[in-house]
Amino acid sequence: MTIPKPSPADARPRVSAGRRAIRTGVFGGFRRTTVWYAFVLPPFALLVLFVCLPTAQTFVEGFYRETGPDQRQFVGLDQFANLGTTGVFWDALINTVLLGVAFLALVIPLAAILSAMLNHVRRGATALKVIYFLPQLTSSVAVALIFLYVFQPDWGLLNGFLHILGIDDVPLWLADPSFGLTGSRAAVTLLAVWSGLGYFILIFLAGIQSIPVELYESAAVDGATPLQIWRHITLPGLRPTIIFLVMTGSFDAMARFGDLWTLGGPSGSPARTLQSIVMLMYQVGFVSHDTNQAAAIAVVFFVIMLVLTVVAYRAFLSREFKARS
């Protein structure tokens, strides 16, 4: 890689000579253009075959019903109307949203505090970062399997600690299908916070480091306490980071599957309290083999993700405008 950098004086004639050498007639120019299609078309073909066509097919199938082997009938919006009246669908949707909101409401404040602390650590910050990130790198399946035993009511690690702390009225965690955010839902939320915290801290740290250092210097001159500095400089400066994390966290929460499937199976036991929308899609499509109904769920899922994307773009765009004005 030792190509000498041409000085501006001799660069000009060389480039134009090169142009002449390359474009020898119409054929040379033609070849220079067509070669790019060899770069783009094979991956493009893969994209069409494995991404675009299957997605389009989902949209078509959502409007049909299977009436016999290899026979189907156009039913318009029937599949969607059917979804709206099935409690299972609403349960899964509410579940997914509820678990996502609970996760973000816990993980964002926690990561904000921990990253602010970590930012002030002078020695050992890297080691702490590596440790906090450890569960994030472990697959959600492995984490779920470990926590299946951590949450064991009688001898699990968590209740064991609660016993040591003198709490005898311990929760049943995964064995408790009660509604709301106790029992199994609390368990999977704790699991998600435990395994997702490292990523949120990492992004928060990058956000903290993007805040102009002059703001901190003038605050130090004014004699502000560290807590005041955090409240009035760091926190407002982290607004874009928080928007980013809320949006990407929502995408991940909507698509949650691996850990809940490992803990609750396709139906999200106990009592469907752990069934996410993707798990319902899996169950309807591959356990009940109702492809068209599953396609309708997939279309709803797509619309939700699209709305979230639009909201994310708006949030980012408004931020850019504010930064410019």
Next chain:
Amino acid sequence: MTIQKLSRQSANATTTGRKQRKPSRGATRNRPNHLPQIVLVGLLSIGGLAMVLPFVWMVTTSLSRQSNSAMPRTPTFWPPDPSLFNYEVAATSLPIERFYLNSLIVVGLTTVGYLFCSALTGYAFAKGRFPGKSFFFIAFLSTLLLPFETRMIPLYDLMSTLNWNNTYWALIMPFLAGGFGTFLMRQHISNLPDELIHAARLDGASEFRIFLQLVLPLCKPALAALAIINIIWRWNDLLWPLLVTSERDMYTVTQGLAMAGRSTGIHTGVALATATMAVLPVMIIYVILQRQIIQGIAMSGMKG
């Protein structure tokens, strides 16, 4: 999985750009008193302990034979009867080495193919001039809006039609081309000086040779980040392997672990021994490559 990539990218365009200028504010700020440091590190270490303890508990429980029948009410972090019994049971009942082989083949080939395709299209969109370029680029970008979950059922049908179920093809082929990799590589290659590529053209090198011998070696940092994200993502995926593989010999590590955990009547010690065998090698690699992995994730904003 794909829909969030664009927004992640745009957030980091602003965060990482500025980060370069002031790398270490926390370190340069002077704080003469040592007490807060001790308190900070102490508090953070308690949190760190909470991160590590479940893993330690997993390993110690897996090393105890009696954990299969009776577990102590108070958690212990040293096996009362250390033995590899659970590992022997797990290894004879599950072909875990076969799971590893499958995962290595699938993740390895997918990552090589994905990096190659991304760099190929990234180079064409960054430095190429051809009719329809913006159409193709927008087409690649818009696939970011299509979540995998939306297409998985027809994609499964396609695999059945091709007779690819229970083969590596089904686990590899759908993940070779993607909008995110194309976008990341285009951004990176755009920053390479045009003169360099012109000079190579003057020497009579073909576009493909320029790509292989000039562009690819200059893209190493971006390729490394993309590889890390893709490896984590493919290694940890459960949904797709669950759909297309039903034979146990085709399971990946993640799927094999999930199936073992779901099987009824598995004993605690054996289950945790299986989990340890699935988790520990990944952890060792993480500790060795932690700097690159954390940088790659902070750079792209993606966690795989």
